[in-house]
Amino acid sequence: MIKEWRRRRATQRVKPGDGRALKPFRWWQLPFRTLFCLRLTCDDGGHTVYAIDFRHWQNHSSDTLKAHLYRDGRQHAMSQLPAAFPVPGGIIEVRMSAFGIKRCHYVTDRGSEYQLVPDPHSAEGRRARLDREHPALSRAIGLLSLCVLVAAPAILVPQIAEQLTKPGGIAQHTGTFTSPIDLPKWGNTALGLATAAASTERALRLRYSWLLDGGAG
Numbered sequence: 001m002i003k004e005w006r007r008r009r010a011t012q013r014v015k016p017g018d019g020r021a022l023k024p025f026r027w028w029q030l031p032f033r034t035l036f037c038l039r040l041t042c043d044d045g046g047h048t049v050y051a052i053d054f055r056h057w058q059n060h061s062s063d064t065l066k067a068h069l070y071r072d073g074r075q076h077a078m079s080q081l082p083a084a085f086p087v088p089g090g091i092i093e094v095r096m097s098a099f100g101i102k103r104c105h106y107v108t109d110r111g112s113e114y115q116l117v118p119d120p121h122s123a124e125g126r127r128a129r130l131d132r133e134h135p136a137l138s139r140a141i142g143l144l145s146l147c148v149l150v151a152a153p154a155i156l157v158p159q160i161a162e163q164l165t166k167p168g169g170i171a172q173h174t175g176t177f178t179s180p181i182d183l184p185k186w187g188n189t190a191l192g193l194a195t196a197a198a199s200t201e202r203a204l205r206l207r208y209s210w211l212l213d214g215g216a217g
Contacts, residue, residue: 010083011084014083025121033053033056036101037119038052069087079094100204101203101206142205152194
């Protein structure tokens, strides 16, 4: 019930596009542009290509996050995120996390879900190619990202708890907690950077867990 209500609400945010042409993906857009495609078969046997274009830097410079839907190379619609674009046979759902796109799926009227295909020149497309061409390396990178995200809270939370219980007013009621782990500042900074990199790597594969990745968009 809640899921359907959210979907209807997202659909109501969709606005018509202006028909502008979809620009090709350039290598220098890797850090701030996401492009996914969907090819649907029409009733007459032809095909329609839909594309979801998302510009990170343009969105974060404004108060609202927006995704753009293109149909056969022309802007067909736009919407604030999370978005739900009606297309033949279902909808395209787009959601973002703090580190990238966490969902870009075609959901049919029957409930089946299919992830859209990333543009091969995008960061998501390059990560998908690595997975196809070097599956063992891809799994190792994915496992490393998972380990970093699991280990980071175990290292950081005790240190934060120690700092919170140091003030005398708190310590006299709760006692002072001593963290078994005490990293130097550069160590905590490096761990923070590693955590951000791990979350970004998972976002490139559209892997998202509220427990590990947090920061839902």
